[in-house]
Amino acid sequence: MAIAGIINILLSLVFIALSFWALQAFRFDLFVSNPKGPQSKLLQILLSIVIGHNVASFFADYFGWTQLLRQFF
Template sequence: MDGATQLALSSLVDILISLACILVCWWVLTGVRLEVIFKKGRKTAVKALHVILALVLGHQLATFFIDYLGWSKLLGQLF
């Protein structure tokens, strides 16, 4: 496999990992009652916080998995 194809495949895997992690964080956050933090009638603010938290936490989780995947690939060069 040439370098461009390998880079494209790696980028596609990174995008899919990121999207999967954001979806997992969204799913987990649906069980958290964020509306208790806000005043009544602030549904838009609660949804906005829900989206922001899912994106931030999902990005952090995806970064961990992508780094871990990269480190595990590099271990093959150790031996």
């Protein structure tokens, strides 16, 4: 259980960092009034956390489902 927790934490951090990197290419200036301001940066950080967490949850669930399939055969 402890190993699974560490793996989930690392997965979340990696995918949050990847989503933050990917959001750098997004044009926030089309949607916010001050794209260089602190509110825009906070929005970008929060979006990267939400996206990264959801992607990490998907991969963690998928890995868990594959482990359950082993018991089927």
